[in-house]
Amino acid sequence: MQKSIKVLIVDDHQMFLDGLSSILVGDEQVEVVGVLTDARAVIDTLKDAPVDVVVTDVSMPHMDGIQLNAELKKRNIQAKVLVLTTHNDPDIIQKLIKGGVDGYLLKNAEKNELLTAIKTVATGGKHFSQEVQKKYTESLFSSATTSSTVQTALSKREKEILHLIVEEFTAQEIAEKLFISQHTVNTHRKNLLSKLGVKNTAGLVKQTILKGLLK
Template sequence: MKQRILLADDHALMRAGMRALIDGMGHAEVVAEAGTGLEAVALVAEHQPDIVLMDISMPELNGLEALARIRRRDADVRVIMLSMHADEEYIVQSLRLGVAGYLLKDSATMELELALRSVAAGETYLSPAISRQVVDDYLGRLADSDGPLDRLTARQRQVLQLVAEGHSTRQCAELLNVSVKTVESHRANLMDRLGVRDLPGLVRFAVRHGLVSAEG
């Protein structure tokens, strides 16, 4: 049976390119495509793919938060994170959340097939370009205390991402289907917990911890 793949990337051209590569493999097929993290979570529940290829930087809900939700709902779904970033922070967070693979977007095309085959076989795949030191550092930090993001609730992390992406308070409220006052309360609690005094500080924190990309 062919591997059933869900593509999650906010760039339509990137999805089209990956779909063409996957269609040419013979052992895999794309069953759905998502343009946001929220859409990816919903489509995984609907289509129950074997593997999710997911961009780490997506609007509304980033790939890391989407990964966490997908894994909570169905631990059997294997997620390969796609990213332009070889930064330790992104990789460490992905590994902590149970990612099955981490593939850099500038990898050779044959690496995508290798990643899919490895993950389908139950292995964890990391792009060779990712430093061994990053993995060693991660293993050494497994027993460390929780990081700053772990002090936040899932909803607070989503509010933080939306704010960092430039959404207004009213836009955040509409996307989350809550009141403006609720969003304002979340933002105030975020600043208090993180020791941040202003909006630029929240944006810098979100970028530093991989909730949003500095490149947008």
């Protein structure tokens, strides 16, 4: 007899927990071994009763799905994490994918896709709904386009100065290195702040790293 997939469901809405549990009970390959309304209780629960898949929402009080996924991965807990949520925000999707989440579905998914996702991640695969994949791809394209546009907008001299700012050179040191006046350096710095939409040097460094402007 095939071993059933043990599932723990985490969501702060009891009605959703009840509904999802009743859906999964109908599949002989899936066994719901527990439901939790507080993600903080997951770690201790898994110590006593390990599961194959944790199905979790994103927005929850105290600890959200992003934090839960990160905590499970950090502790090398073997349970796979399948996010089931109403959120299709690209930033959330990116954070979870970068965090190594095993699957991501929206709550409007059909029963068959949900069961397929659980079985896929339980056996070491990945499952992301088509809508989630589309949102993620679009966000990557948008980010790359923005980065390319900013790079094109920066002059050669601005890129040189930006590189030195990131390397923590002072305005005076940059002026001496590039054989220009400190006033000229400050003018370029103001232009960089404006083009990157930030207020200070820390913002310049952050945006340079995020947008990969010095690659």
